[in-house]
Amino acid sequence: MSAFSHKISLIFAQPSSIFTLVGLLALIIAFLYVKRIHFTTHMLVNVSLMIALSVILHTLRIYNFPQGGSITLGDMVPLILVAFRYGPGVGFLAGFVFGIIDLIQDPFIVQPIQVLFDYPLPFMAMGLAAYFPRHKLAGATVAVFGRFVCHFISGVLFFASYAPKGMSPYWYSFAINGSILLPELIICLIILRFLLIERLLNVKFVATIIHL
DSSP, X not given: OOHHHHHHHHHHTSHHHHHHHHHHHHHHHHHHHHHTOOXXXXXXXXXXXXXXXXXXXXXXXXXXXXXXXXXXXXXTHHHHHHHHHHOHHHHHHHHHHHHXXXXXXXXXXXXXXXXXXXXXXXXXXXXXXXXOTTOHHHHHHHHHHHHHHHHHHHHHHHSGGXXXXXXXXXXXXXXXXXXXXXXXXXXXXXXXXXXXHHHHHTSOHHHHHXXX
């Protein structure tokens, strides 16, 4: 076996290395996508307002779990609306910014790669909703599932020691993150179901918020 092949095998022998590479690749692809977008002042103001709304909703928590995480009043909805309005690239960027704000407000750091999978990547997943422009609720479901996958990976790799004795870290991460994100998904779908999404997306966010 060549030295190069041996080094590659060593990298892939550690699951955390594989997921780290996948996470970094997702970030690179997202930022390359964003670079193709022409930003206007109006767009930046609208996106900033929706991120701010997500931050506010994130503080309105219905329940805080003792092991970390919380159920909020639909903090993902504004980010999903950004993705529907401006496309996946802006959705990825808005999610990244919100993830960094969340990290600053409520940091829980085990190591750098865990930060990647618990803060920017999960909320960048909201940009996935934009790939389902005609099926808004399905798009929101895919976006939240993308967030779940990120947290699930983090739970398996970095929080396995919290699992009860004899319990698989996979089941532990699935149960913990599922109990958080399933109610979050239901709340998001209820809000989106009763919002006049098509009409809302066809007006200026700024004008709508001022009117409210």
